[in-house]
Amino acid sequence: MIVDVYLDKALPQIDQLYSYAYGGEDAAIVGKRVIVPFGRGNKPETAVVLRIGKDEGKKLKSVIQVLDRRPILTESAIALGMKMREIFVTSYVQAFQPLLPKYVLGGVEEVAVKLIDDEEVAGIFQGAEALATEKIPTDKLDRLIEAKKVAVRFRGTQPVKKRVVEKYVASGDYDGPMTEKQALVFDLLKNSPPLSKAEITKRTGLSTSPVDSLIKRGAVAPADPDAAIPDRAPVLRKDQVAAIEGIAESKRPVHLLYGKTGSGKTEVYMQLAQRAMDEGKSSLIIVPEIGLATQMVHRLSARFPGKVDILHSRRSEGEKAAAWIRLKEEPGRIVVGARSAVFSPVPELGYIFIDEEQEESYDYREGLRYNVRDVAEMRVRFEGGKVVYGSATPSVITYARCGEDVELHRLVGDPKKTEASPVEIVDMREELFKGNVEILSERMVEGLEEALKAKKQAILFINRRGYSQFVSCRSCGHVIECDACDISMVYHRRTHRLHCHYCGRTKPMPRTCPVCGSEYLKQFGIGTEQVESWIKNKFPEARVYRMDKDTMAQKGNYEKVYEAMNEKKVDILVGTQMLAKGFDFENVVFVGVVAADLSLFVSDYKAQEKTYQLLTQVAGRAGRGKHKGRAVIQTYNPDNYSIQYAKERSYEPFFHREMEERKRFLYPPYVHLVKIHIRGTGDVDQVALNWKKTLEAINKHEQFDMLVANPVEQPKIKNKRHVSILAKVWPKEFRPLLKALKRVLMYYYRTQAEKEITISIEIDG
Structure with missing residues (x-):
């Protein structure tokens, strides 16, 4: 028998499947880990069998050892990996790493577990409940399995550190x-x-x-420590019942649950997850931020004690491996996690719920450049089950698909409970005319004062961390940039240092300009740190917390802030966009957006959409409980259509206006954007020119109607230059283009002279 395997080696030059001879009789070897000799020195390497190969009469090396008795990758997982490699134009390693992460490949082993404790079994196990399969002779293990005296399971090899007495x-x-x-x-x-x-x-x-x-x-x-009092399902509204029945009975695999903030989307997820659980199926609930996973787990654990697992990057390797094993071994569970939880190895898939589906964090831009939505839809087509997108502000591309391949379900909410908080727009130009040069407008300060006076809570949002956004010399105009990146450094008052938010480097705040020696250095722009400092000076009695990437870096900080807000130990919470994504605090009555313009003037065709979504989501944090709330948005562009529609929470008028703009300028969903990124320290310009010529050659040879732009220099990051090339391609030409690009990419890596240059391809980014 010939088997084709992939090796977990991140070298693009060896991105292919390797064929080996296998002398065993195991017809179910596909999906199992094996040891194979690799390279001229025949170094033993761990590989995974992806398929049975074809015997082409060549002399092949043989598989040394089969590590698993049961496949560690299912057939559907292999199909998903293969599809991701094709659609995302990437390597085998990058396509399969999320399905078999390091904590699994190096942290999971197979063990035999006792089912019957008779004399024969006791003699082998010597008091242990489980034993590594490699320690039991194969023929004896086969006989014990057949007699149903033992079963084969997976076990984690890394300790799971307990934070509390569990x-x-x-x-x-x-x-x-x-x-x-x-x-x-x-x-x-x-x-x-x-x-x-x-x-x-x-x-x-x-x-x-x-x-x-x-x-x-x-x-x-x-047991979840916060689930001592079981949560009971509330009485459902008619629109919730209609959505649940509509999704459950539908033959379509992809659904959009569209309802304004507070309309009860999470309850619909839980009801559908219960139905899946009753059928022995598992559900995945994907949230855009790690912090939201904590909030979701609290709710789910109260409803489904002992049935909820959490998977995200802040869990330890041992914790992730333990959760991975539970999910693989036991059907009927619920997984909550950020982006990578979409790859959870559940045996029977019921639903994948993607909450706040419009969020940009669902687009992963490193290594395997995948989109969570695409992966979810691939999974349900291979495994069955359904994808449910939930959002109060759906992405324009998803909403445009409704009626074609996405089924729309609306939640109108309870009119008594979901009355939207009024939103006021403050023109900061008028504040300047009135002589107010402070960070916050008069209306914003009034809103904070009213919330504090009423013993309620307030949230202030600004989508930039740090104290000031750049430091410039007022004599010569020099802006201090990172030594490794073409990016201005951000001043952080807490450390009194300049920080690069791209590569992480820091350096002391200089006393004089490094170019002209002038002492007239000034900090420009504002960030969360400066807003926090200003608020503490203005309201010294208020308990102020900051929530951004800097303060949330330490493990467990999300949970601490969440608990502090719920326990009313915080008066004013200042933070970045992680505040906007679904946090539900009933005591918050005032929300302020300090600078609504930050996401407007960026080089991104989604700028208006992101602004509308962000403002609507942030404003929706006010008045979630019994108390009425209000929101204030500060801007220098009050007439911008995304800001005006966000004020009125008018999604459909915004959607139609945005679709007009995209049709006019040819952006998704009318075309696909294919962007080629060339990064490195070699002759980036020449490589970029070659890729542009390649795109033009494909365009001519395939008779496409593709638009290819000239290479554009991007900021240098970590001492690596970056040039990108954008192509706009019509939907019918998209798949043929990807296939052609994959062939070119494989040829490039095998023949490239510039070893210090990497190529990546981004779709619709």
Whole structure:
């Protein structure tokens, strides 16, 4: 038998499948990890079998060892990886790494788990509940599996650090086989409140081994500390029932749940997830920010105790591996996480819910440049299940698909509870005429004063962190830039240093201009740090918190801020766009947007859309509870259509105006944008010119009607120059272009003379 494998090597020059001879009789080898000899020195490398190969009569090296008894990648996962490689024009390694991340490849092993504790089994396991399969002879293990005395499971090899004393609950629907000791533990947890391991061992007189085994199987799960009081589903409104039934009964795989802020979209997710759970299927709930995962987990754990897992980059490697194993082994769970949770290895997929689907954070721009929406839709087409997008401000591209391949469901909300908070626009030019040169307008200060006087909370939003945005010399005009990037450095008052927000470098704030020696250095622009400082000076009695990338860098800080807001320990919360994305604090009655113009004048065809969405989302944080709220938006461009429509929360008029603009200037969804990025330290200009000629040659040869722009110099980042080339291509020509680009890219990497230059392709970015 011939098998084709991929190696986890991030070298584009070897981006291909390698064929090996396999002398075993395992017809189900596809999806398993193997050890193969690689390169001239035949160095043993771990690889994954992706398919059965063709025997072309060539002499091949042989597979040394098969590591897994069960496939670690399912057929649908392999199909997804192959499709991502094609659609996102990328390598095998980048396409499969999210499906088999490092914490799985290097942190998960196969073990045999006892099902029956008879004399034969006891002699092999020597008191252990589980044993690595490699420690049991193959023929003996086969016989024990066939006799149903043991089962093969995955186990994490890295320790999971416990932050608190964890308590456990029995999974109500688990009915798998158990040893006598395990059954004793399971029955105890089934008929008692959550217990810690110490409490379990004290009550049963057993060791922790049966508990650990039950946890690995998913029969016992950690209890959420905030889920002591179970949450019951509320009485649903007619529009929620209609949406739930419409999505559940529909034959279409992709749905948009469109409802204004506070209209109950999360309850629809939970009701549909319950239906999936009743059928033994799992659901994924994807949120745009890690901080929102905490809020979502609190709600879900109260409704589904012991059934919720969390997956995101701030979890430890051991925690992620443990969650990965639970998801793979036990159907009927709910996964909450940020972007990468879309790759969760659930055995039976019910739903993928993508909350705040319009968010740009769902577009990953490093390594595998993927879009979460595309991945989700690929998954349900391979595995079954449905994608549900949820948003109060859907992306223009998604909304344009409604009626064609996306089914639209509207939530109108409860008119008594979802009355929108009034939004006031303040023209900052008039503030200047009145002599107010402060950061906040008079109306903004009044709003804060009223909230503080009423013992309520306020949120101030500015989409830039730091104290000032750049430092310039007023004598010669020199702007201090990063030594490694063509980007102005941002002054941070807390560290009294200049920071580069692209590469992370810092340097001391100079006393004099490095060019002319003048002492007239001035900080321009404002950020969250300066707004926080201004507020503390203006309202010294107020408890002010800041929420941005700087303050949230430490693990657990999201949870701390979330809890502090809910416990009313914060009066004013200042932050960046992470505040806009779904945070639900019922005591917030005032929201202020300090500078609505920051997202307007950027080189991005989505600038108006992002501004509308951001302002609408931020304003929606006010008046979420019983108390009426209001919002104030400061701007120097009050007549801009995105700001005006955001004030009125008029999505459909905005959508139609935006579609007119995109049709006029040829932007998605009318065309696809294909951008080629050339980065490196070599002759970037020549490589860029060659790629432009290549695009023009493809255009002519394939008789496309593609528009190819000239190469554009982008800011240097981390001492690497960056040039991009933009092509606009019609939908019918899009797939043929991607195939042609993939062939060219493979040829480039195998023949390139400039080893220090990398090429990446971005779609509709």
